[in-house]
Amino acid sequence: KAGVTQTPRYLIKTRGQQVTLSCSPISGHRSVSWYQQTPGQGLQFLFEYFSETQRNKGNFPGRFSGRQFSNSRSEMNVSTLELGDSALYLCASSFDGQAFFGQGTRLTVV
């Protein structure tokens, strides 16, 4: 089975722009979660989608949004980028209480 695939792997954006990251879960997994990883804050939960519905949301501003498609692929969007949004964004697909992670997207905001 293919693992969790995140695209792109690296991204450089300018303050004020918006960005969309993509995540393809493991086949058959309906739960997709997103995390932000920074040196200062560590790993923080952004949101989880299950069968196209947002099931849970972390403590992030409304500039962070996501969606899930009928094939379970998920996208997250960050609007009006700030320097502090520079981070590694990890996606995970879950099944039976176990999360499998992608390799992440490294976002740099300049």
Place this chain on the structure above:
Amino acid sequence: AQTVTQSQPEMSVQEAETVTLSCTYDTSENNYYLFWYKQPPSRQMILVIRQEAYKQQNATENRFSVNFQKAAKSFSLKISDSQLGDTAMYFCAFTRFGGSQGNLIFGKGTKLSVKP
């Protein structure tokens, strides 16, 4: 709210020796999962071991084992016969049983260096 605490920011161990990483957590839930994840420099988060809270037996996976003390809310990871490839950040994580299992709560991590 659930919290996960890893009190050792960095640790080192000689190759072939044994090392124990500590983790404590706080929750009012009775059923939950606990995990140890490894993140090498490649950034890929890899599941090392999983423990279901309702199981009294400690989980083991080859050289990796846990000491799960539910009453003390403690979940330590023991790595035996350490190998150079074990060098990585190790994260302890918690999630509720049932419902939103995709919401993992992580500790700050322990950076483990295995020295030759």
